[in-house]
Amino acid sequence: MRKVLVVGAGQSGLQLALSLQQHDYDVTVMSARTADEIRNGRVMSTQCMFHDSLETERRYGLNLWEEQTVKVEGLGVSVAAPDSSRAIDWFARLDNYAQSVDQRVKMAGWLELFEERGGKLIIHGVTTADLNSLAEMYDLVVVAAGKGELVQLFDRDPSRSPYTKPQRALSLAYAHGVDPRPEHPEYRAVRFNLIPGVGELFVIPAYTVTGNCEILFFEGIPGGPLDCFSDRPGPQEHFERILSLMKRFLPWEYDRARNAELTDSRATLAGGYTPVVRKPVGKLPSGGKVLGMADVVVANDPITGQGSNNAAKCAAVYLESILERGDQPFDESWMVQTFERYWDYAKHVTEWTNAMLQPPPPHVLEIVGAAAQNPAVARRFANGFTDPTDFQHWFLDPDKAAAYLASVSN
Numbered sequence: 001m002r003k004v005l006v007v008g009a010g011q012s013g014l015q016l017a018l019s020l021q022q023h024d025y026d027v028t029v030m031s032a033r034t035a036d037e038i039r040n041g042r043v044m045s046t047q048c049m050f051h052d053s054l055e056t057e058r059r060y061g062l063n064l065w066e067e068q069t070v071k072v073e074g075l076g077v078s079v080a081a082p083d084s085s086r087a088i089d090w091f092a093r094l095d096n097y098a099q100s101v102d103q104r105v106k107m108a109g110w111l112e113l114f115e116e117r118g119g120k121l122i123i124h125g126v127t128t129a130d131l132n133s134l135a136e137m138y139d140l141v142v143v144a145a146g147k148g149e150l151v152q153l154f155d156r157d158p159s160r161s162p163y164t165k166p167q168r169a170l171s172l173a174y175a176h177g178v179d180p181r182p183e184h185p186e187y188r189a190v191r192f193n194l195i196p197g198v199g200e201l202f203v204i205p206a207y208t209v210t211g212n213c214e215i216l217f218f219e220g221i222p223g224g225p226l227d228c229f230s231d232r233p234g235p236q237e238h239f240e241r242i243l244s245l246m247k248r249f250l251p252w253e254y255d256r257a258r259n260a261e262l263t264d265s266r267a268t269l270a271g272g273y274t275p276v277v278r279k280p281v282g283k284l285p286s287g288g289k290v291l292g293m294a295d296v297v298v299a300n301d302p303i304t305g306q307g308s309n310n311a312a313k314c315a316a317v318y319l320e321s322i323l324e325r326g327d328q329p330f331d332e333s334w335m336v337q338t339f340e341r342y343w344d345y346a347k348h349v350t351e352w353t354n355a356m357l358q359p360p361p362p363h364v365l366e367i368v369g370a371a372a373q374n375p376a377v378a379r380r381f382a383n384g385f386t387d388p389t390d391f392q393h394w395f396l397d398p399d400k401a402a403a404y405l406a407s408v409s410n
Helices: 011-021 035-039 051-058 103-116 128-137 149-153 235-249 251-257 307-325 332-356 362-373 375-383 388-393 398-408
Strands: 003-007 026-031 072-080 086-098 120-123 140-143 169-176 189-195 199-208 211-220 268-271 281-283 289-292
Touching: 003 011, 003 128, 011 026, 011 103, 011 307, 026 103, 035 103, 051 086, 051 307, 072 362, 072 375, 086 362, 086 375, 103 120, 103 199, 128 140, 128 149, 149 281, 169 199, 169 235, 199 235, 199 251, 211 235, 235 251, 235 268, 281 332, 289 332, 307 332, 332 388, 362 375, 362 398, 375 398
Parallel strands: 003 026, 003 140, 026 120, 072 189, 140 289
Antiparallel strands: 072 086, 169 211, 169 268, 189 199, 199 211, 281 289
16 A cells, blocks of 8 residues: 655645545645644635536545535626726626635545544644655655745746736635625625726635635735735724725625624735745655645636635646556656646646736737626636636637637627
8 A cells, every 4th residue: 555645734635635545545644733723723715616626526525515505606707997886797607606615614624534534644733854754654745735844845937937926915804794796696606806906806605614604805916005904903903994995996895795794703814925836846855755736836826716726626636647656656757747737737727817917908808898798708707717728718818819709799
């Protein structure tokens, strides 16, 4: 039985560990926190997982919260005018519903499931020195902890990393009592609100430790009016500041959130990070090699909502590559090939995400405007969140965009 060590207890690491477990691998997970510490801690992220990524969980019976989690059945886009009215507003149904489960709920539950199924769990923050001695005990070591010292094992790939600093100031709150959008009260949807020159607000239906809720998530252009959380306000002040910004820039969203309340006292978060692609093989002082996965090696800004989706896809690709390897060694060449297999998908997400961080070019504005008039355009954009590889064929290139819009205008 081959022995695999997974360092990190997030979407990618635990999904890989739990799926390898069902293929009779001897899997050990190292987590810096217990399940209870995760469940009772502060929110760690936003997330919305779309159909293709949810399928990677369902395949191994990991969709433990599917019945109680609100179904996200659509995507809506609004663009604010200078007077804070809506210059553009539209909604499109998803072909298959999406869902968002608070990582505090999911990762705590998955850790407990991993142990229930006989997995070995070690609660310990891992340093490079720890890994140096541990690596020899396993056939494969996978690093899935996207923050902390271990990330330094993986060199930045400048050819795939155009940014050297954060492109957005991030702030969020999980809230109960946000009313449905009156334009489509029967459908819960991710609402993407664009404030030109200022930033974006996403409103994401989700399931958290206190039940179903909405995530209010601002992405602010650095130095602008949404970049106002560096003083790390307390939870209630943080929430009130978010509501104040909504009232100022997006009154239609504020109207449905004016009576909302925080889901719990640990339901706010602020920060930012630099989008980066790193090389997949980490070299230990002993000469041993470890494989990075998900946001250790591909960390995109959350503006396209692909973080958990990327992590799930990465876990699925790595699982397939590990199973195919059989008894052969997990050497550096195999590690590189495994990552490149994932990059064949992730590069499309990265290109799309990086493009969305820039001021929208004329052809993108034309697409967004056309979507308000043509349901086919809106539907294709909305379902691109499930399969971002589609954007290369029509959204990212001006000539392809023009050809596509011409084809659907007839």
